Amino acid sequence: MAEGKEDKVGDCEEAPEGDADVAGEQNKEMEEGEEDGEEEEGEEEEEEDDIEDEGGYTFKFKDGENPLDFVEDNAFSVQPYKQFERLEYEALAEKKRKALADSQPEGSSKKARLEDVSGASCMEELMKAMNYGRRRKSKEPKKRGRQKGSRNRLNRDVAKMIGEATLYYAHCRYEEAISVLHQIVLQAPDLPDSYHILGLVHDAMGDKKRALGFYMLAAHLMPKDSSLWKLLMSWSIEQGDIGQANYCLSKAITADPEDIQLRFHRAALYLELGDYQKAAESYDQIHQLCTDNVEALKTGAKLYKRCGQLEHSIRMLEDYLDGHPTEADLSVIELLAVILMNNNEHIKALQHIEDAHLKYCSGEELPINLTIKAGICHIHLGNMQKAEVLLSLLEGESAYHHIDLVIEVADSLVNLGHYNMALKYYLMLEGNAGSHVGSLQLKIAQCYLSLKARSQAIMFFFKAVQTCADDIDARLTLASLLLEESKDDEAISVLSAPNNLESSNTHSDKSKPWWLNAKVKLKLCQIYRAKGMLENFVDAIFPLVRESLYCETLRQKVKVKKRLSRRALLERVKVLDNCDTDNLFSGFRPVASTSDLVKASRAKKLLQKKEEKKAKALADGVHWQSDDSDDEPLSRIHREAPLPNFLKDEDHHQLIVDLCKALATLRRYSDALETISLTLRLASNMLPVEKKEELRILGAQLAYATTEPKHGFNYVKYIVQQNPYSVAAWNCYYKVISRLENRDTRHGKFLHSMQGKLKDCVPPIVISGHQFTTCSHHQDAARKYLEAYKLMPENPLINLCVGTALINLALGFRLQNKHQCLVQGLAFLYNNLRLCKNSQEALYNIARACQHVGLVSLAASYYEKVLAIHQKDCPIPVLPNEKPNEEHLTPGYCDLRREAAFNLHLIYKKSGALDLARQVLKDYCTF
Missing domain, CATH: 1.25.40 (Serine Threonine Protein Phosphatase 5, Tetratricopeptide repeat)
Incomplete structure (x- = not known):
């Protein structure tokens, strides 16, 4: 109907000259059909009943409903087909409930009602309810003559208005056409022609949304018109709405079950949606309707196998062979043999190939692909001599014409451990492997490696890496082999980025080059760590570790808010359907609470925003990819860590400790402290106790070495808590807090609590x-x-x-x-002097105190005693489990003679003894 009307009306820009005549003829035909269609009307009504019985549901408008509300209310929010699905579900459920209630024993009230009607009509209604869902033919004679009150026949006024609207559309007078059609819809709401013309008008005006809604109404009022469903399906696919396209496609198949192309479309849609089970069932139905379609059979068998229904897949193919005893498609036998071989049923696969030779190739040779598969079956069964006879077809020039078969044979030999024989077939293709060069060289290298021929393996691994530069596993294996051969520099060059990055960087924006791969970086940093190359070790692994820790921190800090799917939003929006009493779907929803109404309003706004984005993307010519899913993956909210589950691997715990030590050695204290802090926070339950202790001690050491010790306060605090009576631990703690801000409340609270606990x-x-x-x-x-x-x-x-x-x-x-x-x-x-046994430090303190209070004569005498003593260097106190490090200290760091000489020269200078002051400085403060 849709195509027919479009052909009649033609293009709006150039309206045909005979449009008025066409409209007149149409009106005339409608009038004649109304006058002379008494017999047809009765037949049509009976056919309509058959349709209703067969489909189970026919859409009809109720009295007092305005059909225009459907399109207006759903033009920008809820999809129309969702509403029809729900209406159909409600109607069928009500009909089933009614049939079930009628079939149960009836009480007195029902009995009383039955007595009011005639026995024949009662029995007719009961049989109609019990035979719900089955197509039946009426045994009564067809009623002839005009039936009073028929809703499918147009009166003269409506027919005339239809003609006027068609003329308005033909001459591009769309507003006038819409006005007339709206009057028709109000007078005859179940007339599909008016909705179809409204769809044409809005489509010509560029309003796809309303056009789709009106076409949807026309299609539901004419469910047997497959052309309308096909049009709606194509529009849905253009808009990227796969769900609506699938719905319309199912309706089109119901309208025209013999159309095989529609079933192919549905199978393709299921494949696009990832529903392989339904796609397999669709191809199976196609093959049952068209038994000669071998491609549908093979595709269905492959999909059943993919879904894990291996027996069903094998049974389909065997049934096809049983149904073709004299002639069959040999590709079906090949597919059956492949499926059986993958299931390790080589005896059965070989039997099918031999039976095919007897049935379909009597007196002739089998195709080479089936012969090779028979040879592979013999290999798995241990019949090596028979296999070599069959596989001899691949020797010589034949190998270059059947590269895939040669590789299949060699792969089978590798799987069974026959590496020498596999090398024989692999080497056949070494000079002419086509697009399989890289994988072929890699397989040859693996064979040599399995045969413990390292030199040949390394040579072919180098060839494979040059051909397939992005093969990470090949690079790692090659690097391991080079390390075993003590070729560390070559291993580093294999894993390092190429020198000419501009020419080698041919990757897209989404894919990273191979030298930035996490596995390559880990292997490279292990080599640098073993060789003691700290800077290279840190440069290789630190960016990955920092990024991974940062991503894990974001996942713990940010509470991921689950994004509602489109399905959930549509369910919420349905609450608003009952707010307007004039709405088409009023009465289907209960009274909602205030909170539900608020949620529904928000959901409607979200749907509108999504539709606007989608429309904008389609207008710009950009491919629209919906992000509506029931479970929003975290990877869309946070970027994926370069080293996923890095902290859960015990082998990487020592790597983190070594990285922090290397950062401390390179004086990158802030980076080391940040790494320690994030590691202890994220992996406190994963790290062993000794590793955590080592990291905390390292953090305490870095705390008084960095310029910003506030990040290391927790570590020195932990050291003090673990060793409260250790003077070295308190020395480290005081060294850190002495450089903090004076108003740091953490220090005061901690010190007060320690004094309260440890009196x-x-x-x-x-x-x-x-x-x-x-x-x-x-x-x-x-x-x-x-x-x-x-x-x-x-x-x-x-x-x-x-x-x-x-x-x-x-x-x-x-x-x-x-x-x-x-x-x-x-x-x-x-x-103090007595306890220190007249040490140089005690004498200096007394001299300094006397000088401070003005007892300069006494101070000078004690300074002279200090100058007479030579003090040896004492070791600096270290933290628990810390190794002493005195490399940065100059000799004589414990000797106070220079400080004493300087203070003594100030006393001499102030007293006027300049020569003595000059002599003291010369003797003790010059080199």
Whole structure:
């Protein structure tokens, strides 16, 4: 009907001259058909009943419904075919419920109703309900004559209006045509011609959405018109709506079951959707309808095999052979043999090939492909002599004409471990392998490797890598062989990027070149690590590790919000269908709550945005790819890590530790600290205890080596918590926090908690005193130092700290007994001198204190004692499990004679003894 009308109307730009005559003839035909169609009307009504019985559902508008609401409401939101699916489901379900209720024993109320009607009509309704879904022919004689109230026959006014609308469309007067057609729709809502012409008009105006809606209505009112369904299917495919295309295609097949091409289209759609089971069933149906279509048979068998239904696939092919005892397509036998051989049923495959030789090639030779497959079966069965006789067809020039068969034979020999025989067939094609050069060289190399011929294997691996540069596994295998042969430089060159990157970089934007592959980088960094090439090792692996840790951190931080699929959005939008009482589909949805209405409105907006994007993409000529899926993969939200599951592999834990150490050696402290922090955060449950301890100690070491120690505070804090009475651990902690900001709250809270938990732990008390001294709170500092003195009175450092605090306090303005405080401070310094056994450091501290308070004569005498002592270097305290590193220290770092000489020369200079001051500097402060 669609094609016929389009041919009649013609192009809108050049309307035919006889359009008015055509319209008049059409009106005349309609009037004559109405006057003279009494007999046809009865037959048509009976045929309509048959259609309804066969299809189970025929779309009809209810009284009081406006059909235009359907197209208007769904032009930009819900797809029309979804609504029809739901309506059909509701109608069929209601009909089944009614049939079931009628078939059950009836109560008194039903019995009373049955008594009101005649027995014949009651039995007729009951039989109609019980025979639902089956096509039946009425045994009653056909009714002749005009039937009163028929809805399918046009009256004169409607026929005239149809003609006027057709003329308006032919002359491109679309607005007038739409106005007339809307009047027709209101008068005769079940007339399909009006919707079809409305679809033509809106299509000519460029409004594809409304045109599709009207065509959909026309097709549902004329379900047997396959041309309309085909048109809707093609439009749906153009718009990229595969679901709607599949729906229309199913309707077209129902309308015209004999059209094989439609079934081919449906099978192709199932393949595009990835539904291989339904595609296999479609090809199976095609073969049953057209038994001579061998391609459909083979395609269906392959798809069944892909779906795991191997027995069904074999049975299809065997049934075809049973049905062709004298002549058959030999490609079917080849496919059957391949399927059986892949299932290790070589005896059965060989039997089918031999039977085919007797049935279909009597007195003639089998095709070479079947003969070779028979030889392969004999190889698997152990009949090597028989196999060699059959495979001799491939020797000589025949091998160059059957490259695929030669490779198939050689692959079978490799799978069975016959590497020498496989090499014989592979080497046949070495000079003329065509497009199989790279894979052939790789297979030859694998054969030599299996035969432990390393030199030949390396040679062919080099050839394969040159031919197939992107073969990662070949490169890794070649690099391993070169390392075993102690050819480290060659292995590095195989895995390194080529020198001429511009000429070799022929990859697309989406694919990365082979030298950026994660496996290649890992292998290369292992070589660099073994050779001690730290810079190359870090450059190779650090970018991959950092990117992988960053991606894992994003996945843990960001809470992925599941994106609703289009199906879920459409379900939500259906809530809005009941808000308008004039809507076509009102009454199908219950009253919704406020929250459901809000969700439905949001879903409708999302659908509108998607439709706008889709329309824009199609207008720009860009291929539209919908992102609607039930489970939105994480890879669309976050980019994939270059080393997925890197932290879960135990072999990579030591690699991370070595990387952090290498970064520390190269003084890339911030990178090392960042790597340690992310690793411990992401893999705290995966790393062994010793690895975590090693990383934390390394982080503590880096904390006081980096310029920004705030990133390493947690590590020194952990070291102190694990070793609370270790002076070295507290030294490391104080070195880090002494360079932090003064108002760092983490330090104050931690120090306060440690003092509360460990009452007898001296280091946190001393560090608190140091913090008060830094802030010039000498009275609080003295109180803390005296608290520590009570716990360890014989500790030299505590005596020194108490003495310095009291002396600084004596120099303040608010203290009244300054002399007493000064004497007490000097007493603690002399106690420090006694505990240190008159060491150079203790003498220097007394001299410095005397100089500070103005006792210069006493200070000069102690400075002279310091100059008379030569102090040896002492080892620097190290962290637990840390190796001492004194390479960066210059000799004499513990000797204080230069500091003492400088202070002594200041005293001499201030007193006027310039010659003595000059002599002291010359003796001790010059080289």
